[in-house]
Amino acid sequence: xxxxxxxxxxxxxxxxxxxxxxxxxxxxxxxxxxxxxxxxxxxxxxxxxxxxxxxxxxxxxxxxxxxxxxxxxxxxxxxxxxxxxxxxxxxxxxxxxxxxxxxxxxxxxxxxxxxxxxxxxxxxxxxxxxxxxxxxxxxxxxxxxxxxxxxxxxxxxxxxxxxxxxxxxxxxxxxxxxxxxxxxxxxxxxxxxxxxxxxxxxxxxxxxxxxxxxxxxxxxxxxxxxxxxxxxxxxxxxxxxxxxxxxxxxxxxxxxxxxxxx
Amino acid sequence: xxxxxxxxxxxxxxxxxxxxxxxxxxxxxxxxxxxxxxxxxxxxxxxxxxxxxxxxxxxxxxxxxxxxxxxxxxxxxxxxxxxxxxxxxxxxxxxxxxxxxxxxxxxxxxxxxxxxxxxxxxxxxxxxxxxxxxxxxxxxxxxxxxxxxxxxxxxxxxxxxxxxxxxxxxxxxxxxxxxxxxxxxxxxxxxxxxxxxxxxxxxx
Amino acid sequence: xxxxxxxxxxxxxxxxxxxxxxxxxxxxxxxxxxxxxxxxxxxxxxxxxxxxxxxxxxxxxxxxxxxxxxxxxxxxxxxxxxxxxxxxxxxxxxxxxxxxxxxxxxxxxxxxxxxxxxxxxxxxxxxxxxxxxxxxxxxxxxxxxxxxxxxxxxxxxxxxxxxxxxxxxxxxxxxxxxxxxxxxxxxxxxxxxxxxxxxxxxxx
Numbered sequence: 001x002x003x004x005x006x007x008x009x010x011x012x013x014x015x016x017x018x019x020x021x022x023x024x025x026x027x028x029x030x031x032x033x034x035x036x037x038x039x040x041x042x043x044x045x046x047x048x049x050x051x052x053x054x055x056x057x058x059x060x061x062x063x064x065x066x067x068x069x070x071x072x073x074x075x076x077x078x079x080x081x082x083x084x085x086x087x088x089x090x091x092x093x094x095x096x097x098x099x100x101x102x103x104x105x106x107x108x109x110x111x112x113x114x115x116x117x118x119x120x121x122x123x124x125x126x127x128x129x130x131x132x133x134x135x136x137x138x139x140x141x142x143x144x145x146x147x148x149x150x151x152x153x154x155x156x157x158x159x160x161x162x163x164x165x166x167x168x169x170x171x172x173x174x175x176x177x178x179x180x181x182x183x184x185x186x187x188x189x190x191x192x193x194x195x196x197x198x199x200x201x202x203x204x205x206x207x208x209x210x211x212x213x214x215x216x217x218x219x220x221x222x223x224x225x226x227x228x229x230x231x232x233x234x235x236x237x238x239x240x241x242x243x244x245x246x247x248x249x250x251x252x253x254x255x256x257x258x259x260x261x262x
Numbered sequence: 263x264x265x266x267x268x269x270x271x272x273x274x275x276x277x278x279x280x281x282x283x284x285x286x287x288x289x290x291x292x293x294x295x296x297x298x299x300x301x302x303x304x305x306x307x308x309x310x311x312x313x314x315x316x317x318x319x320x321x322x323x324x325x326x327x328x329x330x331x332x333x334x335x336x337x338x339x340x341x342x343x344x345x346x347x348x349x350x351x352x353x354x355x356x357x358x359x360x361x362x363x364x365x366x367x368x369x370x371x372x373x374x375x376x377x378x379x380x381x382x383x384x385x386x387x388x389x390x391x392x393x394x395x396x397x398x399x400x401x402x403x404x405x406x407x408x409x410x411x412x413x414x415x416x417x418x419x420x421x422x423x424x425x426x427x428x429x430x431x432x433x434x435x436x437x438x439x440x441x442x443x444x445x446x447x448x449x450x451x452x453x454x455x456x457x458x459x460x461x462x463x464x465x466x
Numbered sequence: 467x468x469x470x471x472x473x474x475x476x477x478x479x480x481x482x483x484x485x486x487x488x489x490x491x492x493x494x495x496x497x498x499x500x501x502x503x504x505x506x507x508x509x510x511x512x513x514x515x516x517x518x519x520x521x522x523x524x525x526x527x528x529x530x531x532x533x534x535x536x537x538x539x540x541x542x543x544x545x546x547x548x549x550x551x552x553x554x555x556x557x558x559x560x561x562x563x564x565x566x567x568x569x570x571x572x573x574x575x576x577x578x579x580x581x582x583x584x585x586x587x588x589x590x591x592x593x594x595x596x597x598x599x600x601x602x603x604x605x606x607x608x609x610x611x612x613x614x615x616x617x618x619x620x621x622x623x624x625x626x627x628x629x630x631x632x633x634x635x636x637x638x639x640x641x642x643x644x645x646x647x648x649x650x651x652x653x654x655x656x657x658x659x660x661x662x663x664x665x666x667x668x669x670x
Contacts, residue, residue: 020561020562020565020585020586020587021586021587022586022587023585023586023587024585024586024587026586051332064654066586066587066588070586083586095652095657098652098656098657099652101656102647102652102653103584103586103658104647105647106567106584106647107584107585107586107636109642109647110565110568110569110572110584111565111568113563113565113568113571113572113636113638113642114565114567114568114638116638117564117567117568117571117628117636117637118559118564119636120628120629120630121629122627122628123540123545123626123627123628123629123631124547124627125321126543126546126549126550127540127541127543127546127549127629128287128288128540128541128542128549129288129494129495129538129539129540129626130287130288130335130491130492130493130494130539131287131288131289131291131492131494132289132290132291132292132334132335132338133321133492133494133495134337134345134491134492138652140341144354144355144396144423146354146355146356146360146423146424147424147598147601147604148424148425148598148604148605149595149598149599149601149604150355150360151360151363151367151424151432152364152432152433152438152443153362153443153595153599154357154360154361154363154364155361155364155365155368155438156438156443156444157361157369157443158361158364158365158381159444159445160378160444160445226662252614278546279527280484280527280542281527281545281548282527282543283526283527283528284527284528284541284545284548284549285548285549287527287528287541288538288541288549301548302548322484322487322490323483323484323485323487323489324487324488324491337488337491337492338488339483340486341485341488344485344488344489344492344505345488345492370584397637424603425605426605427607428510430608431607431608431616432604432610433605433616437616439594440578440591441591441592441594442592443585443591443595465597
């Protein structure tokens, strides 16, 4: 395991790939201090972690949330450690440091016992059971090897299989800009005076989510189409004040043309 | 009766004898003498070892046997009443049986028609029978709906075998999702275990 | 060295001992004393039988071992150098899986949330699954706290694989318990003493 750590330390300035999360990173940084975890300087450790994360952010913007959360917590802890103790605090900076040291030590011992476990005499590697088991008649269900895992994974597999999980995008009924332009052109041919934008909207009294979306999209599309038409010199747009009502009117010369065409 | 190590002739046995004993015990097939010899030091007198082992296991619950020039341990033939002659019971349930069992476990009390609906296939007639034969599934009663279909549920033996205290200990939909076993897009209305499961009164 | 049956103490063994020997040999999986007893006459002193078998197999190539109050035969561990030739290649556990396994073993029964808390990362789906699939980890039940989370623990297979008689024998368990390192929160004796506060400020 130690060799593994040394390898990771070499990679410190490169990436986070070798780490199993922020606690793992902190533990590796702590080991760099080369002191007993119980005597570790949490302030120094917090600074190291924050520096490391800062460097990482320059290379990799997609830093996992776990690391960012730990960084902000450590920044908080660091500021608490540097400031004089406040009386109204629920938890003292020292207590928070102790909790962090405890968590690091706890993770470390879990790794230690893991390496102890894995080096024991293991069945199927060092030690073996009977290679030719015989069926025992008298023990009921003895020969059934189905486990709970088999049962629940079978159920999950069944559920996954029967559920159509292909993704279908939701189709919204919206009023396209193209439709809006056609509608505006048609209506402005018959309207001569300044007319509010709302009067151009298609009638829709649907109160469902769909209906609301349709009305919002028609307002947006009519407005966009009006900008297009105005740019082309076909209509005039008027708004007296901020958030005041928007009005359209066909351009004078254009209405004449329309009359001539009509 | 063997009282202590001083009187136990076994500890005098050479490591080679111990090794052959272990190899034959762990082997999944009978081993011939050449195979055994290849695993042991060159000067090993394999015949003497086999003779020693033969004597050692004579009259015991487990005997050393030579079959087709290969050696194997076998339980003594006079104890065969304990052993099953042939493996009648499969070691693992078939996929269909395991699926049916899981549906019964999660949806009990459940009728055959409902099982078929969930599995999306017509149940083969033997599947539920098999599960009832090994006593993991039982008839729970009849549902008080038209046709009064028979409903099925799991037995205490099922709980014992799968080391469950009760069927509520089965992981629920959310838990299956968090393990990654279940597609996380499954709609929530497919939640398998009804919280009121116990309150559904069936004719037991 | 055994010359003939007259000098072989083994044939004096009662049929009951032979039967238990045969059963444990045949089973390959650990069997508990109750199961063994159920298959023998009512007056059987199972403890005496086990003591006899333990003595008989002491120092042999095949040894009798106790796992979670169940009995099984296994090859002697000092013969591993020969047996390794027979060993099938085992999948290597990932660092995350071994860490998760250790946490489950030493903290059992333990919930997924607690495992994540100790590891300081969100568990990738699949880690606990893998451990359940190789049958080292099982669902222990639901905790009677809000949310009733499922808790995990180790199986008999885990004990067999790592040559442990029971979970109390996990290496270093007592020491870890006494130092409070298996507690879920900071143990009381690890709380900092307020008098030292100025000292820490000076240091930094």
